[in-house]
Amino acid sequence: MALMVPGMHLPPLCAPAYVNGQILPSVSLSSLSNEGLNWTCLVFYAHDFDPVNGGSVISECYRRHQAFSILGCSIVLCSTDSCYAHLAWMKALKALGTIASATIPMLGDTSHMVARACGMLDTCKGVARTGLVLVDPALSVHKVIVSKEGFHAGLDAALRHLTASTGH
Template sequence: MLSIGEKFPKFKVKATVGIENLDSAFADIDNDTYKGKWLLVFFYPKDFTFVCPTEIKGFGDLNQQFLDRDCQVLAASTDSEFVHLAWRKDHKDLRDLPFPMLADIKKDLTSALGILSEDGVAQRATFLVDPDGIIRFVYVTDGSVGRNPQEVLRVLDALQTDELCPCNWNQGESTLKVA
């Protein structure tokens, strides 16, 4: 699995970006789409499951706070953009999702990241990528355990200080000074 300090892989995938009109429901997204921004790319195993929508909604609820920090949120799985669309239409918590859902159907991105499980689905993995395309945070949980989106936001805040941040540090608190 790729880790901190490594370059996030090059990618180009279809994404589901809306549900209202089939002509505007999909877009191509690649490394340059959000050039110069932080990226939060979180992978989940499958559409139409139980833990995944709770996480997706959790990140959706914090989307504006990520945007306020110049960070684009991207959800991703190995399902197709059409399955993403059907799920978003079907699940009330996903209908107004404010960020794209990447469709890594060829499994190139999940393979390059080293998060493709033996059963062919993405692991529950989270990556914070800086504006230079460098992975600065990786968070992976068992498929049965949902992530904490607030913790990912807290870590982004800490990374953006470019200073030493103690355990449980939160935005606005003092950072550590080297003596």
């Protein structure tokens, strides 16, 4: 599928997930939005054990997690790694002191279904591109950002859009 554009609707998506220290065999994207939080920022990256993509993207999402929560938005991470890779990566980040606990859900998109549906799959490499898809409570896409470099700017843009859209 081509890259999603604002106005499109996110299809119902299910995938295995690493959530709060547990591996769940299949969860819907809509069920991962924390209670009371209606928007979802689906963040894509290639691999956990890639210090450039996985390390910086995940760390930046954890750093900004509270800012998104205040605006009523859940962050959900997604790579084409398995949930077992997510588990190992989060243990490594905790051991390094990079994060205190694994509170952001991580989809294990080994089937490539989620990345493909969102137009974020690099089909030549078989991995997710680095970027994000911001959706409202009705699963309508508001912002799509694909970033080769400077992923932090994409999170800034998503936060600005949320601030304007939610009136916070």
